[in-house]
Amino acid sequence: MSEQQRLSEAVHLILDKEGSTAAAYPPDWENRGRVEYFYRRNTILVRTKDKDRVGRTLRSILGPSVQRTDRSEGAADDDDSLPVIAGIVKFEWSDHDLGTPEVLELLDAEFGVGTATPNHGLSLCPNSGHPCPATEPAVVPTRSYSPVPPVSDGICCGTHGWDGDGVVVGVVDGGLIEEAPRMWPWMAGVTGDPEIPIDAATGLIKPYAGHGTFVAGCVRCVAPRAAVQVERAEELAGLAYEDEIIARMVDVLNCGAxxxxxxxxxxxxxxxxxxxxxxFYDDILRHVNVVVVAPAGNDTSRLPTYPAAYSWVVGVGALSSNGDQRADFSNYGGWVDVYAPGVDLVNAYAVGDYTTIHEHPQQTRHFDGIANWSGTSFSAPLVAGMIAARMSATGENAPQASNALLRFALSQAIPGTGPALLPHQVCGAVMRDG
Known part of the structure; x- marks a missing residue:
């Protein structure tokens, strides 16, 4: 299948979904062969300090249909109609000749670029040009069904305790397949918002289903005793809006992540x-000892993706199957903090039949609750598991453990790629520091 076909099919999965509020920019993305960003239609976000002046201008442009929502003091925590972060105001309007991109250009000219922004749509399979995965789920060629990487025994440097015991890892994704913790021993005790992986209309596994389950399994392979909680962000064919994602990040933070x-x-x-x-970082995260880890994306691009490119996020790229170079699909650049295995990983997945959407000729594959999958999405939880495993063994908090592992990764940087970590090296930083 050509890249143009992959782009078209992936984007239309999002835009054509019943009830979809998503749009892609530029509007002629299909002709250009590229989507610059996804956003929620007829919605913008601004900081509280800018709400009055931006609101006046919006109403002068769009009329009285403009609605403003913000989280005031005393607002109910479970009121999903409000932005989850105090300090952010959401403006929405009904259909108008001017859409979000046109309104933002007018506001840029009056108040400066970045005063108002879209409510961005972010993907579970991040790419700079389209939301396609690095690969689609593949059948594991043997019925031995052992995960890759294998489950750690919690022993490193000759000592026990490198297992994540007492550490909470929160995963913000598409939810958890409820059967998985009962099917696979390394998944036992993983909790989360339930995901229904089967499309009731077709009887097939949905596109992007099982992603959160697979990610949780990757964490558990490296940190087998960590408490893992999977939060489901409402998503459209693998896409969710930034305010919903932040809401779920706050949820896992409140659960002690x-x-x-x-x-x-x-x-x-x-x-x-x-x-x-x-x-979220300025008002909450910088005051607590919590680390955020995110995938860098799968488009062989230098373009920064967010949140991976934030200085306060550990952005993770993918290594090849032999671990000695960058995976050919992985994004890269100085904004990527570390690279970890991301090719042909094996972990928990859905049970049922799946028809490929990005591979031609199409195939229908049967899965028994486990799959082979590739992508930076799966490199990121390996790094998160390493942080958790180090915390349980050393007593460090999450930022301390993360910084130690990143220093070790830099000490063994791969030329032409960058800092690298392999799961079995979880105590390498202790050995090096000693």
């Missing part, structure tokens, strides 16, 4: 940081 794996990532308008994530 030490490490948060944010599996949604993507390109932003003008490559600028997102207001919701920046405010």
């Amino acid at each position: 030490d490490v948060i794996v944010c599996e949604f990532d993507g390109i932003t308008r003008l490559h600028l940081p997102m207001l919701t994530f920046s405010t």
Whole structure:
């Protein structure tokens, strides 16, 4: 299948979904062969300090249909109609000749670029040009069904305890297949929002289904005793909006997460940081000892994706199957903090039949609850698991453990790729520091 076909099929899965509120920019993305960013139609975000002046201008442009929502003091925590972060205001309007991109250009001219931003859509399979995975789920060629990488025994440097015991890892993704913790011993005790992987209309496994389950399994292979909680962000064929993602990140933080794996990532308008994530860090995250880990993306591109490109996020690229170079699909550049295995990983997945959407001729594959899958989405939870495993063994908090592992990764940087970590090296930093 050509790249143009892959792009078209992946984007139309999002835009044509019943009830979809998503749009792609530029509007002629199909002719250009590229999507610069996804966004929620007729919606913008601004900081609280800018709400009055932006609101006046919006109403002068769009009329009285403009609605403003913000989280005031005393607002109910479970009111999903409000932005989850105090300090962010959401403006929405009914159908108008001017859409979000046109309105943002007018606001840029009046108030400066970045005063107002879209409510970005981020993908579970982040790419700079389209939301396609590095590969589609493949059948494991043997019925021995052992995960790759294998489950750690918790012993490193001759000592026990490198297992994540007492550490909480929160995963923000598409939810958890409820049967998986009962099917596979390394998944036992993993909890989360339930995901229904089967499409009731077709009887087939949905596109992108099982992603959160596979990610949780990757964490558990490296940190087998960590508590793993999977939060489901409402998503459209693998896409979720930034305010919904932040809401789920706050949820796992409130559940005591030490490490948060944010599996949604993507390109932003003008490559600028997102207001919701920046405010989340400024107002909450920088005051607590929590680390956020995110995939760098799967498009062999230098373009930064967010949240992976934030300085306060550990952005993870993928290594090849032999671990000695960057995977051919992985994004790269100075904004990527570390590379970890991301090719032909094996972990928990759905049970049922899946028909490929990006491979031609199409195939229908039967899965018994486990799959072979590739992507930076799966490199990221391996790094999160390494942080958790180190925390349980050393007593360090998450930032301390993360910094030690990144220093070790830099000490063995691969020329032409960058800092690298392999799961069995979880105590390498202790050996090097000693």
